[in-house]
Amino acid sequence: MNTGFSSHLPRALIVNVAEIDRQHDGLFSELAALKAMCIEQNALPVARAEALFDLLVTHCATEEQLARDAGLDFRKHHEKHERMLKGIRKMLNEVEGEALDVFSLIRYIDYWFERHIADEDKDLGYALQLAAQAEDPDCRLAPEPMWGGGAGRAMQPGQLV
Ligand SMILES: [Fe+2]
Numbered sequence: 774m775n776t777g778f779s780s781h782l783p784r785a786l787i788v789n790v791a792e793i794d795r796q797h798d799g800l801f802s803e804l805a806a807l808k809a810m811c812i813e814q815n816a817l818p819v820a821r822a823e824a825l826f827d828l829l830v831t832h833c834a835t836e837e838q839l840a841r842d843a844g845l846d847f848r849k850h851h852e853k854h855e856r857m858l859k860g861i862r863k864m865l866n867e868v869e870g871e872a873l874d875v876f877s878l879i880r881y882i883d884y885w886f887e888r889h890i891a892d893e894d895k896d897l898g899y900a901l902q903l904a905a906q907a908e909d910p911d912c913r914l915a916p917e918p919m920w921g922g923g924a925g926r927a928m929q930p931g932q933l934v
Pocket residue numbers: 833836850854889893894
């Protein structure tokens with residue numbers, strides 16, 4: 774099925790908030806491009822890796838802004854972002870200092886992206902949809918939460934995401 778995104782964003786990781794999904798898609802595409810360049814060069818293209826890191830920082834800020842605008846408590850999610858960014862920054866420095874191989878970094882980023890979207894961003898996406906619906910009753914929720922939860926949970930605007 775065509776989701777309108779590149780083939781790099783797994784369908785199961787769509788959170789149904791356009792801006793977040795678009796950014797996730799961009800992050801996965803950039804990560805795939807970085808991976809291909811690493812294989813080709815057997816080294817880290819530093820400028821490209823730093824650009825990906827900047828994109829990730831911007832993305833985290835976008836999610837935080839969306840949550841704040843919707844009146845959601847983002848503290849727990851913010852801590853997860855901080856931990857993820859700190860971990861990736863540390864590994865990036867190590868690869869740049871030749872203390873770590875580039876493919877360990879790629880595996881680490883891959884793991885964090887997928888796990889974070891599945892564990893945190895899907896709940897955020899659902900909470901943002903609920904908040905949008907509370908603002909505008911004509912705004913419709915995605916028909917089925919794609920992760921098999923969500924609809925049955927008592928999630929309210931303002932809750933911890
Ligand atoms: Fe997030």
